[in-house]
Amino acid sequence: MIEFQNADVTYPGGFKALSNVSLTIEQGELVVIVGLSGAGKSTLLRAINGFVPITAGSVRVNGTEVRGAHEATLRELRSGIGMIFQTFNLVHRTTVLNNVLMGRLAKVPRWRSMLGLWPAADKEIAIQSLERVEIVEKTYIRASNLSGGQQQRVGIARALAQQPQVLLADEPVASLDPVTSHTVMRDLRRINRDLGITTIINLHFLDLARSYGKRLIGLRDGELVYDGDIADVDDETFRGIYGRALTPDDLKEGAEL
Amino acid sequence: MTVPDLGIRPDAVKRPDDPLGPKLFRAAIFVAILVPAIWSATGLQIDWPSLNPFRWVTDWEITLQWSWPYLILVAIVGLTVYWLSKRLTWSAAAAAAVLVMPWLNIWNEDFFFFDIWNIVHRLAPPDLSAEAVQRALPKVMESIFIAWVGTMIGAFFSFPLAFLAAKNMTPPWVNTGIRQVLNAIRAVPELLVAMLLIPITGLGAWTGTMALGLHSIGTLGKLSSEVVEGIDGGPVEAVGAVGGGQVARIRFAVIPQVLPTIVAYWLYRFEINIRASAVLGVVGAGGIGAELVAQLKFRDFARAGTVLFLTVGAVLIVDTISARLRRRIISGEPEPSPLTNFLGRTWWQRGLALLGIGIVAGIVVFLLRQLQVDLSIL
Numbered sequence: 127m128i129e130f131q132n133a134d135v136t137y138p139g140g141f142k143a144l145s146n147v148s149l150t151i152e153q154g155e156l157v158v159i160v161g162l163s164g165a166g167k168s169t170l171l172r173a174i175n176g177f178v179p180i181t182a183g184s185v186r187v188n189g190t191e192v193r194g195a196h197e198a199t200l201r202e203l204r205s206g207i208g209m210i211f212q213t214f215n216l217v218h219r220t221t222v223l224n225n226v227l228m229g230r231l232a233k234v235p236r237w238r239s240m241l242g243l244w245p246a247a248d249k250e251i252a253i254q255s256l257e258r259v260e261i262v263e264k265t266y267i268r269a270s271n272l273s274g275g276q277q278q279r280v281g282i283a284r285a286l287a288q289q290p291q292v293l294l295a296d297e298p299v300a301s302l303d304p305v306t307s308h309t310v311m312r313d314l315r316r317i318n319r320d321l322g323i324t325t326i327i328n329l330h331f332l333d334l335a336r337s338y339g340k341r342l343i344g345l346r347d348g349e350l351v352y353d354g355d356i357a358d359v360d361d362e363t364f365r366g367i368y369g370r371a372l373t374p375d376d377l378k379e380g381a382e383l
Numbered sequence: 384m385t386v387p388d389l390g391i392r393p394d395a396v397k398r399p400d401d402p403l404g405p406k407l408f409r410a411a412i413f414v415a416i417l418v419p420a421i422w423s424a425t426g427l428q429i430d431w432p433s434l435n436p437f438r439w440v441t442d443w444e445i446t447l448q449w450s451w452p453y454l455i456l457v458a459i460v461g462l463t464v465y466w467l468s469k470r471l472t473w474s475a476a477a478a479a480a481v482l483v484m485p486w487l488n489i490w491n492e493d494f495f496f497f498d499i500w501n502i503v504h505r506l507a508p509p510d511l512s513a514e515a516v517q518r519a520l521p522k523v524m525e526s527i528f529i530a531w532v533g534t535m536i537g538a539f540f541s542f543p544l545a546f547l548a549a550k551n552m553t554p555p556w557v558n559t560g561i562r563q564v565l566n567a568i569r570a571v572p573e574l575l576v577a578m579l580l581i582p583i584t585g586l587g588a589w590t591g592t593m594a595l596g597l598h599s600i601g602t603l604g605k606l607s608s609e610v611v612e613g614i615d616g617g618p619v620e621a622v623g624a625v626g627g628g629q630v631a632r633i634r635f636a637v638i639p640q641v642l643p644t645i646v647a648y649w650l651y652r653f654e655i656n657i658r659a660s661a662v663l664g665v666v667g668a669g670g671i672g673a674e675l676v677a678q679l680k681f682r683d684f685a686r687a688g689t690v691l692f693l694t695v696g697a698v699l700i701v702d703t704i705s706a707r708l709r710r711r712i713i714s715g716e717p718e719p720s721p722l723t724n725f726l727g728r729t730w731w732q733r734g735l736a737l738l739g740i741g742i743v744a745g746i747v748v749f750l751l752r753q754l755q756v757d758l759s760i761l
Binding site: 175177197201202203204205206207208209211213214215216217218219220221224228229231232239240253257260262263265266281284288 | 398630635
């Protein structure tokens with residue numbers, strides 16, 4: 127369970143990225159966050175694993191307070207939260223398997239991971255994660271030889287290898303083509319449904335959010351402007367999130383992609 | 384909107400086997416670094432002439448009728464023109480023009496390049512007698528070993544320093560200090576370091592090794608730290624997101640990104656160090672340099688030619704191998720084998736290569752005759 131209580135984030139420059147956000151996300155939920163660029167979507171996501179320290183209020187993940195937590199507590203917390211990035215963030219010069227094994231980092235003795243002597247059980251978990259995102263045939267290939275969609279699925283496998291309770295996806299499909307976007311979104315939904323992992327996805331596109339999401343959170347200028355069922359989204363909420371009315375063009379399939 | 388069915392079935396794909404190639408490659412790198420290191424460290428104290436197979440040779444007679452530096456010059460001009468123009472007629476004309484120059488009396492004492500030509504002419508043909516080779520070859524080997532061990536010392540100490548000197552890894556007060564230390568080390572030339580070390584380590588190979596090692600720490604540290612500064616921050620963030628600390632970030636996100644480039648820099652430094660170690664002998668810090676200076680002092684140009692011939696040959700061989708290895712490490716992909724590169728892909732390239740092989744075989748047979756090996760068994 128993730129709880130935000132009157133959380134504020136003010137960056138050192140004085141820019142207020144989140145103001146007075148309060149929300150609760152239950153275990154196993156699939157939540158989609160939408161908003162314009164700079165609305166605070168990434169900040170909200172990164173506040174959950176402590177990448178962005180909140181400046182007021184509180185954020186609790188499974189009862190652990192993130193604000194002001196010690197480095198060791200944060201690392202313990204992060205090892206249970208998988209994260210997927212817009213730019214995939216793989217190490218290109220090593221194999222897919224090594225990239226995924228990185229997800230087991232916090233679970234194996236330090237000397238083993240440092241020497242690269244991963245236990246067989248952890249290798250098995252890594253390969254199973256690759257099987258779950260249907261890319262196991264690329265296990266021993268260098269990550270630089272994969273296409274964007276394949277790299278993102280390796281990114282998902284790396285997060286899965288952590289065996290996390292929470293999955294944070296920061297614009298997972300923003301660098302991908304429409305068809306690959308659907309594959310990746312379908313993978314995320316399947317993971318959420320099959321494994322019961324709380325999944326929080328940042329998206330630019332309402333269209334994809336409609337196809338895959340259940341609960342929608344709308345952000346505008348750092349403030350929570352919508353929190354509810356995705357089916358109930360109407361022109362009024364759209365105007366609230368994006369600052370203008372929904373036009374027929376926005377609903378045209380692929381127009382937003 | 385419906386989800387498009389992409390036709391992928393879970394569990395339909397078989398797990399691939401763990402490939403053996405990369406493991407063998409890693410093992411080969413390990414052996415390639417460790418074995419020569421140990422060998423070099425001991426080899427520097429071995430009495431090399433006693434291990435030298437050339438000492439069995441008592442007399443070689445290689446007499447070349449034509450002035451072959453001049454023919455080499457003709458060939459270089461011809462090939463350069465061909466490379467620039469890709470036209471056989473032009474390159475043949477250029478080669479012919481250089482060839483007739485002596486008859487036109489251009490190479491006389493008034494000519495601007497006469498002095499250079501004169502010295503080159505005296506250095507060749509080099510004295511390839513058994514005694515001369517026996518004398519110079521162990522010294523060339525010593526130079527290579529000095530360069531290799533020096534590079535290893537530089538690599539070993541510069542690697543951790545590179546991370547400390549990188550602006551994106553440590554706080555400013557650490558990296559500024561370390562960087563200035565590296566700059567200071569780099570500013571002192573190897574020759575000067577060697578001269579400073581001679582009172583401590585004495586005349587000999589270890590002085591040269593230490594001098595090259597120390598200088599390499601400075602250059603490699605600087606180059607490596609700039610590689611570290613140029614990394615992609617994404618994987619570093621990703622390691623943080625799975626709960627890794629600073630050490631894990633370096634081990635899993637930084638080192639895999641920078642290691643190929645840094646190892647390539649080590650090899651590159653090794654190539655530079657071979658040339659540097661050839662000079663170190665001049666101040667008595669071991670290697671081929673002392674020999675070269677001695678022969679030039681006695682105006683024994685043929686013997687100096689031997690030294691140069693062997694040094695250039697060794698540098699060419701080591702550079703070729705090392706450059707190939709560097710490309711392989713950076714790209715991470717196997718390259719076409721040297722044999723394919725050498726033999727070429729068209730019929731005339733293959734013909735030329737076979738002609739070359741024939742000539743080499745002829746030389747080998749000639750040498751064997753000179754060595755008075757009984758060829759009747761063939």
